[in-house]
Amino acid sequence: MCIPSKPNKYGLKMQCLADAKTHYVYNTYLYCGKNADGLTLTEEKKQPIPLQTCLRLYQTILSSNRNITIDNWFTKDFTIANYVPKKNKSVLLVSSMHDGNSMDESTNKPEIILQYNSTKAGVNAVDQMYSVYSSSRRTRRWPMPILYRLLDISALNAYIIQQSHERASKMTRMTFLKGLTKSLCEPYMKERCYNQRLPAQLRTNIATALQIRLPTPSEPGESQKLDRNKRKRCSFCKPVKRAKTVHLCICMTCAKLFAVPTCL
Template identity: 40%
Template sequence: MSQFRFLTLLNYIRFDDSNSRSQRLETDPLAAISEIFGLFIANCKKAYTPGAYLCVDEMLVPFRGRCKFIIYMPKKPAKYGLKILVVCDAETFYVHNAYIYHGKDSDGLGLPETERKLAIPTQSVLRLCKDFEKTNRNITADNWFSSIELMERLKDRGLTYVGTLKKNKRHIPPEFQASKTRSPESSLHGFTKDFTIVSYVPKKSKAVLLISSMHHTKQLDPLTKKPEIIMDYNKTKGGVDEIDKKCSNYSSSRRTRRWPLAIFFRVLDLSGVNAYALYKTCTAVPNISRAQFLQDLARSLVLPHLKRRVYNNRLPRELRLTISRVLGTDKPPEPEITAPEDTEAARKTCKICPSRLKRRTKYSCIECRKAICLGCSKTVCVECADNK
């Protein structure tokens, strides 16, 4: 399409009914995009079943326009934007479930009233992992989500958890904290009936704390001498960060001051990530790069539109030749013209008016559907009128 048409569509695109938006905003702050986002997540859940290891984390959609629930995250590259909480497959990076943070009480939507009184990180994980109850999958998350409260709730739902711990948690014994007396590459384990805590010293006066409900031994990796908990955490922790990186490398986003459009651009990027994961899982095609896959995907999406435009004689010939080269031909093909079976429908001049006037047909008889023109001012052809 032309650049003007593209910019026009981009300017006027909307994702809901503006007439009822004010009413829906009273109960749904995301009314401008929630329906489209909900349909996208529903399709993600139908198309793929994640593996045994899941990753829960947050991603930041860059945005600096006007929005009530914009977030400041200094550790993210963009720093300002819209926060989306995501659970994905830790191996294929397929996004299974997500929701947009829109302020207070947004993490507990869909949860029972008793669970809405829990800590916000606990509510977030329970909401995202609601579809995986009693499946014995493992959830990996960072220290913002980790807590004994969350691990107990997940254990009741048939799920295990692995994650890092903040050093200021009350249930951490003093022996597990960083100390100058502890030698580098040493580890200290602590066990309860259901959980395991480990403190690993990567270098002097430093300590990394992790907690797990999946591991119950002191097993170490033979090569790195690190605890098994740390090795499994490192393998499964970067799912959402990797998705965020993929969306940044090949992004469809454009500069905008409308936050629903910024979310829509991220939905397109996540669709590309999920489509690539599905393609690699469901086909026996040799390894194809993600860049090549996205190019092939974009071409397949615009191919029907190109085939329609190449037959349009009103377009400049140079443009039609360019489209033909994209389609793989040297010159624009001529459309196939097939003669209609009904000879009356193929008539180009009015049957009633004198032939010397050569009046073109414009209307058809309301009874027999024969072509007549405006010049004869007839709504019923002569034959139908004579028969009456």
């Protein structure tokens, strides 16, 4: 869909519920349009689309004594406040939380204005944090952007939870994402590093990145023992130059055959 007021005008729209202070994402879902938005809803299906969105998003914080700040897309019977900060400039706000025209003495502004200004940038701040460190890549398959955004949401929530811990060491988001990426990839990389069917150079690169040593065989097996009467191929020569020769040795690190002296 197209939203001209956003930096990225075209794309998939995801409705999001985020904390205004910590920017933790509580709930989100993909908005599929007016006709398809109520397919998974039951009692709320006949309600207006903005109300359906609220009913779907706030389920995770229901009965938690929290206040939700929304924009003008969501409408209902609210308390209306008219604030004129400058001449010929009028600001209209609606609220179901405030009663009357209560003013703040220090700033001489209505409490509705202060409440809205302090909580209005929750989702926009989340979008800005996504754009700084994003896993999104160019693709022509529409499910992939959804997967990339879910990865970004999970990584951001993990960082917020880690930083909210009292004994957690303060670190930048980049450092946290690097450590998170390494911890997620390390088990898979170790599994590939010990796979004897992979190229030796690839296994060596993985071992160097993980700072580990490749498994060293205690003694070559019967199938690995070098037969001087048979010609075999070197495991390290390029495929175009991999010729058979009898001048081979067995590497004690990876148990591969290499030519002497070209591959020493």
